[in-house]
Amino acid sequence: PTAKPSTSAKPSTSAKPSASGKPTAGGKPSSRPATTGGTRPSQGSCDRGTGTSTGGGTGGGTGGNTSTGAAAKGGVSEDQASANVDRAQAALEQAADDVRATRIVAPTAGTILSVAGGAGDTAGTGTFISLGNLNELQVQAMVTESDVNRLKLGQKAEVTLATRSGERYAGTVTAIAPTATVDGQLVRYSVTLAFDEPPTGLMLGQTASVTVTTDEATNAIYVPAAAVRSRSDGTQVVTVRSGGRDSAKVVRTGVRGDQYVEVTSGLVESDQVVMSGGTSGEFPDGNWPDA
Structure with a gap:
C-alpha cells in the first residue's frame, strides 16, 4: 500500500549527491542517508541511494557522500595522510644514514695493522x-742533532737489516722531522727513508x-778524522812521519764523514800520518770509503 505524504512535506529537489563530496583516502563511504536537505517523510517507502522518495520529502539518501576535505568515519584526511607519508620517508632516510655511518671506508688500499676497540x-x-701498505715499507731512523743539519731530502x-747483515739496500731520504725527540741529554730527530726497490719478505718493526x-768525493786523499787537529788560529794540521821524524803539516779538508776526512791540500799519497798508537800507512787509492 502507498502512504500519502503529509500536506507539509514537499519533495525536495536538492537531495542529489554533491559533486564535490568524494570520500577521502582511507575512509569508507557511509551507508547512512544524509541528514541534510529537507524534512523527513511522514510515511512511505523510498528507493535507497537514488535521492528520490515516493512519499515526498528529501530523506531518500545521498549514497554516503561527505563534505569536501572532511574525514570519513574511521579514516584520516588527505592532509594527514600526506603528513604521515612525509614522516615515514624522513624516518627511512634517517635509518639509511645511520647504516651508512656504521661503515668505515679506507682512504687507500692496504692491510689492517691494529684495531683499537670492539663491539659495544x-x-x-x-x-x-x-x-x-706492506708493499711500500719505510725506514725510520733517529739522527743526533750534530748530524741532522747535514741531511737533506x-x-x-x-x-742494512739486522736479519740480513750481508745485504745492503738502496734508499732515499724522504722526510726529516722539524722537531726533536729529547731523552735526557740526548736530542735526536726522526728521519724517514724509502727503499728504492723494496726487498721482499720485510716485516714491520725489524731493526x-x-x-x-x-757528500761525495772521488779519487780523494783521506785520513782518519781523529788525525786532524784544529789550532786556535783556525788552521788544521796533521802529524806526518818522514825519515823517522814527526812534523805537523797544515792541511785543508773537504768532505767529512763519520770516520774519515778528505784532505784537499797539504798531503800526498805517499805521506804517513801519525796517530796515537801508530801510523796510518800510505793513503789508499780509490773512492771515498763507505764507512
Missing part, C-alpha cells in the same frame, strides 16, 4: 683502525742501520 665500546676521537742512503751519503 664507547666511540672516541683517537685512531680506531691503523692501516698500512733526496739524499741517497744504504739500509735496521742506515748510512746516509751527505
Whole structure:
C-alpha cells in the first residue's frame, strides 16, 4: 500500500549527491542517508541511494557522500595522510644514514695493522683502525742533532737489516722531522727513508742501520778524522812521519764523514800520518770509503 505524504512535506529537489563530496583516502563511504536537505517523510517507502522518495520529502539518501576535505568515519584526511607519508620517508632516510655511518671506508688500499676497540665500546676521537701498505715499507731512523743539519731530502742512503747483515739496500731520504725527540741529554730527530726497490719478505718493526751519503768525493786523499787537529788560529794540521821524524803539516779538508776526512791540500799519497798508537800507512787509492 502507498502512504500519502503529509500536506507539509514537499519533495525536495536538492537531495542529489554533491559533486564535490568524494570520500577521502582511507575512509569508507557511509551507508547512512544524509541528514541534510529537507524534512523527513511522514510515511512511505523510498528507493535507497537514488535521492528520490515516493512519499515526498528529501530523506531518500545521498549514497554516503561527505563534505569536501572532511574525514570519513574511521579514516584520516588527505592532509594527514600526506603528513604521515612525509614522516615515514624522513624516518627511512634517517635509518639509511645511520647504516651508512656504521661503515668505515679506507682512504687507500692496504692491510689492517691494529684495531683499537670492539663491539659495544664507547666511540672516541683517537685512531680506531691503523692501516698500512706492506708493499711500500719505510725506514725510520733517529739522527743526533750534530748530524741532522747535514741531511737533506733526496739524499741517497744504504739500509742494512739486522736479519740480513750481508745485504745492503738502496734508499732515499724522504722526510726529516722539524722537531726533536729529547731523552735526557740526548736530542735526536726522526728521519724517514724509502727503499728504492723494496726487498721482499720485510716485516714491520725489524731493526735496521742506515748510512746516509751527505757528500761525495772521488779519487780523494783521506785520513782518519781523529788525525786532524784544529789550532786556535783556525788552521788544521796533521802529524806526518818522514825519515823517522814527526812534523805537523797544515792541511785543508773537504768532505767529512763519520770516520774519515778528505784532505784537499797539504798531503800526498805517499805521506804517513801519525796517530796515537801508530801510523796510518800510505793513503789508499780509490773512492771515498763507505764507512
